[in-house]
Amino acid sequence: MGGHTTITEAVYIVPYAQVWLPQLAWQTLVLVIDGSVVGRGCAALMIHAVDTGRALPLAWLVRQGKQGRFRLGTAHQIVQAP
Numbered sequence: 001m002g003g004h005t006t007i008t009e010a011v012y013i014v015p016y017a018q019v020w021l022p023q024l025a026w027q028t029l030v031l032v033i034d035g036s037v038v039g040r041g042c043a044a045l046m047i048h049a050v051d052t053g054r055a056l057p058l059a060w061l062v063r064q065g066k067q068g069r070f071r072l073g074t075a076h077q078i079v080q081a082p
Contacts, residue, residue: 016056024051
């Protein structure tokens with residue numbers, strides 16, 4: 001995550017995902033795709049799982065550029081990522 005050695009997915013996202021996602025298995029999973037400005041001159045396309053007003057990032061793609069619309073091909077990249 002941004003080259004930081006102490007700020008990682010394993011610390012900030014995975015523990016929540018391990019608890020929360022199994023609970024969502026018994027209901028309709030709502031996914032939201034969002035483009036946002038992140039950092040200096042970068043934009044991120046993110047996919048979140050959403051439940052009860054909370055969102056958990058599942059996948060993201062960061063690129064240099066201003067906030068704006070991502071091309072459909074970029075959205076396909078993030079959805080098809082392994």
